[in-house]
Amino acid sequence: xxxxxxxxxPTPLSIVxxxxxxxxxxxxxxxxxxxxxxAFTHIAVILFGLWASREKKGLEPVIAYVAAVLISIxxxxxxxxxxxxxxxxxxxxxxxxxxxxxxxxxxAYPLTTLAVSTxxxxx
Numbered sequence: 001x002x003x004x005x006x007x008x009x010p011t012p013l014s015i016v017x018x019x020x021x022x023x024x025x026x027x028x029x030x031x032x033x034x035x036x037x038x039a040f041t042h043i044a045v046i047l048f049g050l051w052a053s054r055e056k057k058g059l060e061p062v063i064a065y066v067a068a069v070l071i072s073i074x075x076x077x078x079x080x081x082x083x084x085x086x087x088x089x090x091x092x093x094x095x096x097x098x099x100x101x102x103x104x105x106x107x108a109y110p111l112t113t114l115a116v117s118t119x120x121x122x123x
Contacts, residue, residue, distance in 0.1 A: 017049035027109035035083045041072045069117055076114045
């Protein structure tokens with residue numbers, strides 16, 4: 001007995017790509033100015049993930065996606081070490097409470113993405 005193919009059910013890889021997209025877009029709400037290479041790295045990860053979730057025949061897209069995730073983990077560690085300084089940003093820009101809270105919200109997502117991407121690379 002054959003079971004019918006469920007076309008509307010997303011694959012686990014597409015769910016991981018959706019989570020990466022959510023974290024990267026929230027991280028880039030205000031952080032594009034002080035961490036522009038973060039955007040390019042995570043856009044590449046999302047594109048490789050979309051390619052890997054759509055291409056069902058070969059193994060190359062999945063290997064490229066895992067390599068992109070590993071490279072993004074390394075570059076995230078470097079970028080957060082170089083660019084992440086909350087007190088210097090607030091002192092330099094003298095921003096109000098509303099913008100400072102938005103900046104802190106979006107600054108928390110690169111840290112969360114770093115924690116999530118290490119586990120998603122194993123999936």
